[in-house]
Amino acid sequence: MTATIKDVAARAGVSPSTVSRVISNHPRISEKTKREVRAAMEELGYHPNMLARSLAKKSSDAIGVLIPSTTEEFFMNPFFPEVLRGITDVAKREGYDLLLSTSDSGKEDVRSLTRMIHGKRVDGVLLLSSRMQDPLMQVLQENPFPATLIGRPEINLPISWVNNNNVEACYQATRHLIGLGHKRIGFLGGDETFVVTRDRLQGYHQALDEAGIPQDRRLMFASSFVEQGGYLGMTRLLALPDRPSAVVASDDLLAFGAMRAAGELGYRIPEDIAVVGFNNVRLTEMSNPSLTSVDVQIYELGVTAANLLIEQMRGGVLMDKHVIVPTQMVIRNSCGGRK
Amino acid sequence: MTATIKDVAARAGVSPSTVSRVISNHPRISEKTKREVRAAMEELGYHPNMLARSLAKKSSDAIGVLIPSTTEEFFMNPFFPEVLRGITDVAKREGYDLLLSTSDSGKEDVRSLTRMIHGKRVDGVLLLSSRMQDPLMQVLQENPFPATLIGRPEINLPISWVNNNNVEACYQATRHLIGLGHKRIGFLGGDETFVVTRDRLQGYHQALDEAGIPQDRRLMFASSFVEQGGYLGMTRLLALPDRPSAVVASDDLLAFGAMRAAGELGYRIPEDIAVVGFNNVRLTEMSNPSLTSVDVQIYELGVTAANLLIEQMRGGVLMDKHVIVPTQMVIRNSCGGRK
DNA sequence: ATGAAAGCGCTAACAG
DNA sequence: CTGTTAGCGCTTTCAT
Numbered sequence: 287m288t289a290t291i292k293d294v295a296a297r298a299g300v301s302p303s304t305v306s307r308v309i310s311n312h313p314r315i316s317e318k319t320k321r322e323v324r325a326a327m328e329e330l331g332y333h334p335n336m337l338a339r340s341l342a343k344k345s346s347d348a349i350g351v352l353i354p355s356t357t358e359e360f361f362m363n364p365f366f367p368e369v370l371r372g373i374t375d376v377a378k379r380e381g382y383d384l385l386l387s388t389s390d391s392g393k394e395d396v397r398s399l400t401r402m403i404h405g406k407r408v409d410g411v412l413l414l415s416s417r418m419q420d421p422l423m424q425v426l427q428e429n430p431f432p433a434t435l436i437g438r439p440e441i442n443l444p445i446s447w448v449n450n451n452n453v454e455a456c457y458q459a460t461r462h463l464i465g466l467g468h469k470r471i472g473f474l475g476g477d478e479t480f481v482v483t484r485d486r487l488q489g490y491h492q493a494l495d496e497a498g499i500p501q502d503r504r505l506m507f508a509s510s511f512v513e514q515g516g517y518l519g520m521t522r523l524l525a526l527p528d529r530p531s532a533v534v535a536s537d538d539l540l541a542f543g544a545m546r547a548a549g550e551l552g553y554r555i556p557e558d559i560a561v562v563g564f565n566n567v568r569l570t571e572m573s574n575p576s577l578t579s580v581d582v583q584i585y586e587l588g589v590t591a592a593n594l595l596i597e598q599m600r601g602g603v604l605m606d607k608h609v610i611v612p613t614q615m616v617i618r619n620s621c622g623g624r625k
Numbered sequence: 626m627t628a629t630i631k632d633v634a635a636r637a638g639v640s641p642s643t644v645s646r647v648i649s650n651h652p653r654i655s656e657k658t659k660r661e662v663r664a665a666m667e668e669l670g671y672h673p674n675m676l677a678r679s680l681a682k683k684s685s686d687a688i689g690v691l692i693p694s695t696t697e698e699f700f701m702n703p704f705f706p707e708v709l710r711g712i713t714d715v716a717k718r719e720g721y722d723l724l725l726s727t728s729d730s731g732k733e734d735v736r737s738l739t740r741m742i743h744g745k746r747v748d749g750v751l752l753l754s755s756r757m758q759d760p761l762m763q764v765l766q767e768n769p770f771p772a773t774l775i776g777r778p779e780i781n782l783p784i785s786w787v788n789n790n791n792v793e794a795c796y797q798a799t800r801h802l803i804g805l806g807h808k809r810i811g812f813l814g815g816d817e818t819f820v821v822t823r824d825r826l827q828g829y830h831q832a833l834d835e836a837g838i839p840q841d842r843r844l845m846f847a848s849s850f851v852e853q854g855g856y857l858g859m860t861r862l863l864a865l866p867d868r869p870s871a872v873v874a875s876d877d878l879l880a881f882g883a884m885r886a887a888g889e890l891g892y893r894i895p896e897d898i899a900v901v902g903f904n905n906v907r908l909t910e911m912s913n914p915s916l917t918s919v920d921v922q923i924y925e926l927g928v929t930a931a932n933l934l935i936e937q938m939r940g941g942v943l944m945d946k947h948v949i950v951p952t953q954m955v956i957r958n959s960c961g962g963r964k
Numbered sequence: 965a966t967g968a969a970a971g972c973g974c975t976a977a978c979a980g
Numbered sequence: 981c982t983g984t985t986a987g988c989g990c991t992t993t994c995a996t
Contacts, residue, residue, distance in 0.1 A: 288743065290973055301983045306975055314981055333743030337685065338973035341676045341988050348724070348746075353713065361710040362907075364703075371700040374692065378727035383746075385687070385724050388717035404627065404672030406989090407687075407722075513907075542911060568701075568852075572881060574913040629989055640967045645991055653965055677989030680972050745973090 289330040298326035309334055340406070348383045349373075349595060350408035352399055352422070354415055359510050363539055364567040365584055366414075369436065372588020373412060380596050382409075396421050403431045410599040412591055416440065417479045430604055434595040436587050438608070440481050446598060446607045448590045450582045452482055455613040456489030456534065459562050459580055462615060463532040464497045466623040468560060471499070472530035474519040474540045476511035483508065486536040486564065505530055509540075516543025524551055524559075532560035532621070538567045538579055545573065545620070556622035566616050575619035583611050628669040637665035648673060679745070687722045688712075688934060689747035691738055691761070693754055698849050702878055703906040704923055705753075708775065711927020712751060719935050721748075735760050742770045749938040751930055755779065756818045769943055773934040775926050777947070779820050785937060785946040787929045789921045791821055794952040795828030795873065798901050798919055801954060802871040803836045805962040807899060810838070811869035813858040813879045815850035822847065825875040825903065844869055848879075855882025863890055863898075871899035871960070877906045877918055884912065884959070895961035905955050914958035922950050 291309075295302045300319060307315050308323040326332070340346040351373065354360050377384050385408050387398040399422055402411050410432035413422060416439055423439045435447035463471050473490045475483045487506070494501060507522055509515030516535055520543065523530055535541035541563030545555055553559050555575055563570065566581035590609050598605050630648075634641040639658060646654050647662040665671070679685040690712065693699050716723050724747050726737040738761055741750050749771035752761060755778055762778045774786035802810050812829045814822045826845070833840060846861055848854030855874055859882065862869055874880035880902030884894055892898050894914055902909065905920035929948050937944050 291975095292973080302973090303975075303984080304982055307982085310975085312981095316981060319982080333739065335680075335973050336740075336744035336746045337676055337680045338745075338988090339975075341674075341680055341990090342973080342975040344975095344988070346676065358710065361706045361713070364706075367700045367703075367706045371697065374700070374725065374727055383724055383727055385722055386713065388713055388722055400672065401675075405675035406677075407675045546911070569908065569911075572885070572908075572912065630991095631989080641989090642968080642991075643966055646966085649991085651965095655965060658965080674989050677972090678991075680974090681989080681991040683972070683991095 289332040298323045348408045350402040350411040368584040369588040372585040373592045376592035410595045432598040444606045452485035453489040456486035460493035468532040470530040472505045472523045472533040474535040475508040478508040513543035516540030517547045520544035520547035538563040538565045560621040578618045578621045628671040637662045687747045689741040689750040707923040708927040711924040712931045715931035771937040783945045791824035792828040795825035799832035807871035809869040811844045811862045811872040813874040814847040817847040852882035855879030856886045859883035859886035877902040899960040917957045917960045
């Protein structure tokens with residue numbers, strides 16, 4: 287049987303509460319007993335039972351991370367490990383463990399979130415994306431619980447979040463292409479139900495409007511955030527009688543797929559068609575040609591979200607702070623023009 | 626205050642134990658009370674406290690995943706999300722949550738593992754890599770606890786693991802190059818303390834020996850599993866007066882770095898120097914030239930490891946099963962020769 | 965089929 | 981500075 291706090295207490299000739307105090311480094315406890323208790327713990331190979339501790343303390347020192355139900359898609363995108371790296375670094379520094387939810391498809395992630403919220407196994411929750419009319423936001427609205435979103439809620443919600451200014455960023459990206467002389471510019475978006483897709487699309491629209499370029503529905507293609515989607519989208523765009531001369535892709539993976547499609551059909555990039563992506567994942571430097579991309583500072587998003595969440599959990603009060611992480615367009619070789 | 630099992634009991638006019646039975650779907654409980662209890666739960670918005678449940682049941686329905694302390698390096702490699710995807714899929718299917726350890730550098734991950742083992746927050750642990758004289762293996766040896774390793778322990782240990790036959794796989798890869806007529810073949814390895822690096826190096830040696838090609842220490846370069854390491858290694862290899870005409874890299878990222886270095890120095894791949902990598906990450910298809918790589922079935926490794934672990938946790942008995950996931954070399958354009 | 969009672973291992977007032 | 985006493989919310993014998 288593994289040793290409990292009582293065993294240690296008995297061994298050290300003190301009461302359980304004293305042992306408890308030693309564990310949590312209570313200030314007013316004599317050095318002597320501290321040493322004795324520690325010795326007893328050592329001898330008995332004692333390790334605290336975190337469950338019992340959490341149950342009594344009503345806090346678990348763990349952060350829940352809600353993995354969107356579309357596991358495959360999500361894990362496939364370099365965004366995920368990078369944002370998780372940011373989260374992990376903060377969690378580690380602040381002494382929190384990470385609990386990954388493992389929701390099944392669709393409706394399941396509502397249940398997953400509710401379980402996280404009510405199950406008491408985590409002190410707060412991190413959401414990694416948001417959709418239009420996201421039922422998760424509903425849940426958060428109805429259940430006061432420390433939570434932070436990476437992205438932004440579609441509607442105004444009393445929840446803290448970290449986001450990029452996606453409208454502005456995509457506006458800039460599109461302007462860049464316009465500045466290069468392009469008039470017919472395509473848009474490859476990820477899943478339309480994601481808020482981020484909508485925002486970027488809006489930025490694209492803004493830039494076109496401002497330049498007096500008419501909108502053309504045929505130039506906009508949405509799929510999921512994977513390479514395949516970009517491939518498909520680009521193929522469709524190139525099949526148009528009046529094909530675009532440039533494309534802004536709302537994710538680097540989409541851009542890569544687009545570039546592959548173009549390449550296979552014999553178009554050169556950037557001479558025949560310019561491409562700009564989003565996220566600035568490592569791959570952008572290595573692709574051929576290297577991909578001009580909007581750096582959204584994924585790692586930073588993760589770090590900021592984790593910090594915001596922890597601040598809430600510690601403060602014991604829910605906040606609706608929001609932080610905008612600046613973006614920056616990194617010019618490479620997929621657009622031609624200035625280098 | 627959130628509703629507890631007692632509240633539900635009171636509301637439904639039954640005892641707490643009955644409610645508990647309803648929750649765990651106990652067989653002999655009348656449909657009628659079941660319905661009534663469920664109704665009461667609904668009305669009160671009751672959700673079980675997982676901590677209390679775990680404490681009483683002495684099991685948490687969670688799997689611990691030990692992230693190696695070198696966070697950055699690890700997250701950067703596409704291996705990680707892919708193996709995690711496999712793990713997640715199984716965990717989700719079997720109803721387990723995932724607890725990511727967040728150990729700090731060096732010695733910390735021993736502590737992290739011990740905490741996982743004794744903290745009772747997880748029912749089993751998944752290790753994602755193993756080193757030579759790995760202190761973690763020590764810990765596992767001394768503390769009987771369900772654990773599964775992806776990789777293999779350096780020495781024989783009563784622990785279950787999933788691995789590739791890395792010696793054989795690298796032997797094959799090297800033979801492939803030899804078969805293509807290469808006589809001077811370099812080896813770019815990851816961190817030498819990893820067992821997997823050693824195994825692949827051994828396969829490389831075997832192939833050379835068998836072909837009567839003398840070993841040359843200068844042809845072997847080890848660094849970490851990142852692109853930068855491959856870049857550095859290749860640069861060094863190419864600086865040799867008698868440079869190799871081919872290189873086997875023990876990780877695709879290393880191979881990409883190597884290709885970049887070669888390219889920048891004006892060497893063509895595969896004409897001037899052939900390259901083969903390991904892992905067959907998605908990127909291999911997209912690089913230029915596409916990279917010949919050994920498919921180790923990362924996802925499968927994750928799935929198998931999770932299954933093995935769950936089997937142990939459920940069986941209540943520690944095992945030392947081990948499974949070898951087959952590898953397959955995927956020929957692309959980085960080696961020339963047959964296509 | 966259901967209830968009563970005794971914990972699971974720890975923390976947190978409240979005393980002293 | 982330390983001990984006593986109640987729980988935290990749930991499961992699980994043991995009765996009935």
